[in-house]
Amino acid sequence: MEGKNPIQVADRLFQALELLADQGPLGLMELSTALKLNKSTAHRIVSSLQYMGYVKQNSDNAKYELTFKIVDLSSKVMRKVDVVNIVRPYLRRLMELSGETVHFVERDGTDAVYIDKVECYRNSVQMVSRIGSRIPLYRSGVGKAMAAAMNLEEVEELWNNSEIVRVTPYTITNYDELLHELGEIRQRGYALDNEENEPGVRCVAAALDQAGGGVKYAFSISAPVNRMDNDRVRELAGYVLDTKEQMSREFR
Known part of the structure; x- marks a missing residue:
């Protein structure tokens, strides 16, 4: 939903929650400055969150920080995402075959949201992605895989x-270039993220075929470029396409 939040206090409460989640513990003046609120208003906001159990104040430094209640809330949401339980065995097998980190996403408007991640801890370089974070469709492998199924x-x-932003030298910011890329994805069956969203990281991705049309889910193998040359991409693409066929059967 776009536009102004009709309930201003709700807007401020969630801004404070998101700020603490992003920045970590903050003092009242830091919160006031970051939220562009006067000190008394910022205090009322954080006191409300404290009353509801989402925020606590550290007695040593007087800074405010999130409690584990917000983690519990997100866990309850994720437990209801049955699709994760369905695809997890396939994702784990793909991780074992590839030796790389595997992500599973759900489309939400113009973004993809990470709803599962199977990390390969054999590698010293780990992916910075986290469950619940978002990535724009137009500049991600998973997003382009889903877009290729659209009319x-x-x-x-x-x-x-x-919001088209060139975040790396390789980000697609031209509509015709995107259309050309989607055409190639349709031909080969999988999508690539060639450092378009994060420098030094490449991904091989595919969207799941679903009964009734429309695409809601996609998955990818991600790795640093030094482990993802073109020969390696072709090898991983084979694993991705096989996994796509296996998982898509669950949704037909």
């Missing part, structure tokens, strides 16, 4: 509603 009108709507 032209849907792709145009996706592009027009996305």
Whole structure:
């Protein structure tokens, strides 16, 4: 939903929650400055969150920090995402085959949301992604895999509603270039993220086929570029396509 939040206090409460989640413990003046609120208003906001159990104040430094109640809340949400329980065995097998980290995402508007991640701890370089974080469809392997299953009108709507930002030298910021890329994805069956969202990281991705049309889920193998040359991409693409066929049967 776009536009101004009709309940201003709710807007401020969640801004404070998101700020503490992003920055970690903060003092009242730090909160006031970051939220662009006067000190008394910021104090009322954080006191409300404290009353509800989402925030606590450290007695040693007087800084405010999130409690584990927010973690419990997110865990309850994730436990209801049955699709994760369905695909997890396939993701784990893909991780074991590839020796790399595997992600599973769900589309939410113009973004993909990470709803599962199977890390390969054999590698010293770990992916910075986390469950619950978002990534724009237009500049991600998983996103382009899902966009390739859309018709032209849907792709145009996706592009027009996305904030197009060149975050790396390789980010696609031209609509015609995106259309060309989607055409290639349709031909080969899988998508690539060639350092388009994060420098030094490449991904091989595919979307799941679902009964009734429409694409809601996708998955990827991610690795640093030094472990993802073109020969390695072709090898991993084989694993991805096999896994796509196996998992898609669960959704038909």
